[in-house]
Amino acid sequence: MTEKKKDDIQEMNFEAAFTALQENVARLEGEDLPLDEALALFERGQELAKRCAALLEEAELKVRQLSMDTDTNLEEED
Numbered sequence: 001m002t003e004k005k006k007d008d009i010q011e012m013n014f015e016a017a018f019t020a021l022q023e024n025v026a027r028l029e030g031e032d033l034p035l036d037e038a039l040a041l042f043e044r045g046q047e048l049a050k051r052c053a054a055l056l057e058e059a060e061l062k063v064r065q066l067s068m069d070t071d072t073n074l075e076e077e078d
Contacts, residue, residue: 009047014055021048 024045028038
């Protein structure tokens, strides 16, 4: 996969990356593809999956931080 395509994936938001991943999987499952095209799609799918996982991890961290802030604020009010 070219660096440009990887960069494009890194700029995607979660919804765009997840939709692209679903489309990738559908193509891999539904079409009789030449080996080189199937491998390229698989590689792109791996990058998309990594992007989705990273964005979910980032969101989870934000939720934890916000929860900790809320817990700290509640303790201070008591």
